[in-house]
Amino acid sequence: MSEYKNLWVYIEVLNGSAKSVGLELLGPGRRMTDAVGEKLAAVVIGSGVDEAVKSAAAYGADQIIVAEGADYADYSSEAYEYAMAQLTHKYKPSTILIGATSQGRDMGPRLSCGLKTGLTADCTGLEIDTVTGNVQWTRPAFGGNLMATIECPNTRPQIGTVRPGVFKRGMPDAARTAEIIREDIPVPAGTVRTTLVEKIAEAAEAAVKLEEADIIVSGGRGLGKPENFALVKDLADVLGGVVGASRAAVDSGWISHAHQVGQTGKTVGPKLYIACGISGAIQHLAGMSGSDVIIAINRDPDAPIFDVADYGIVGDVKEVLPALTEAIKKYKA
């Protein structure tokens, strides 16, 4: 085990740029490597990734390992896992952090299984035991009712996926430089048995970047009917935020699943989260309780959402929402 050293952060790339979560993870990555005196490396796989490499340097990586090539133009489970496994065999990192995105949660388990090591999924807390070097991976289970701290004491690398938005991005320093290591890893013929037929980005309105939003206004079943999402949208617009939803609103067909926040939707960590007509079921809280400031508007004074809200308004959304939109318009003017 002792030949395994240094912590890697996998930098997921979208259209040439680093996704936020990879840059966020360089923060706890730095903290943990400093604690044990190791190096922090970023791993970038793709094609046309200069922008992402620059960001990884600016956000604090000491070293950036780049596997670039036509084989990596589009994400595929098998090609990316192959590249990560090759790199791991060669450089032997002790720890790998991966964003718990649809890509990270697709690649992570395939990688850890091939390496016969442990993976802790969807973490929300990261500490390192400086004596053993074991990362203390903390994650929610049972729909957020329970937290578990997990270790991978006997195998390396120890791997974890970490939820987007849990760690805040540090300040970038464009003048920082990092050692760049380029690896040419052609994917052997026959490795990839899936083909990407089509990639459908959500329509502009629906391409909600909930995970990266600073302000989210979410609507639930308490809106009463789909038309009332317009009230939520109006408020989001004056605040410069985006629209989220509870599962009940999504299941009712009022809004697409891309907007869903919670255990089976997205995990968000905005500066401001406004829950409108949402009861605050544990599965919903699992996705948003990490928000900095939480506002709840609900008719029922005993709704559980008030237990996590910094500021709650007991009232009817149909009345409060338009009034709030007006008040904020006035404030901003």
Place this chain on the structure above:
Amino acid sequence: MNILVCIKQVPDTTEIRIDPNTNTLIRAGVPSIVNTFDTYALETAVKIKDADPGAKIVVATMGPEQAKEALKTCLSVGADKAYLASDRAFGGSDTLATSYVLSCVVKELEKREGAPFDLIFCGKQAIDGDTGQVGPELAKHLDYPQITNALEVTPEGGKIRARRETEDGYEVLEASLPVVVTVTKTAYEPRYASVKSKMAANRAVITVLTAADFAIDTERTGLKGSPTKVKKTFVPQRKKGGVKLQEETGVLAAEKLTAFLSDAGVI
């Protein structure tokens, strides 16, 4: 088309409460259900069978004796056959060990059923552990391709086509067979069992496989075979509720809230 659906019996996490005195989960009285995502996976398989009556659906789980109940539920809504892999040596398995057991079970069932599986379905994740690892790990153990987070799966000739959900929209992927597909919440709801199909499922014999019944290395199962160890569990600290305001009118409430937001520096 031979289809295997891997299912897990889980406590219904919506029914779980915290004991305020001991700060632990109250599990007593919490009903066991078929993992929600596995019901979507099974329904997806049954829809394929609706279109291709020659298809056969086998369901399998690794778990304790009680998990037979979950398998019977699956038989009542369209599965043809069910197997339970149960052995003390499997207890305490993490996802790597679980997926290893399942990969050995797949090989054994292919022998017993006389044909390889073309399609192996899992749920996107189990609602107790919420890890979503077993599917991709099973694919890797078997050296099969994988498609995770699928919403729609359609066989096409010797291949399958699946729509996969991502943060940014959808991807349509094609994979050669055999393949492991994990299923997320679909647009359709799983069908209900009829009284007749429930009765038939109750009478069905479910074969139990112990470690001695198939080729498996028990060094790689259970706690011994699990690289991850749970160090501790605890109930999350929820932040205390803040101000709660009950105003006469929406306008008054809105004005007070705006002042609060301004003070808090978020607008």
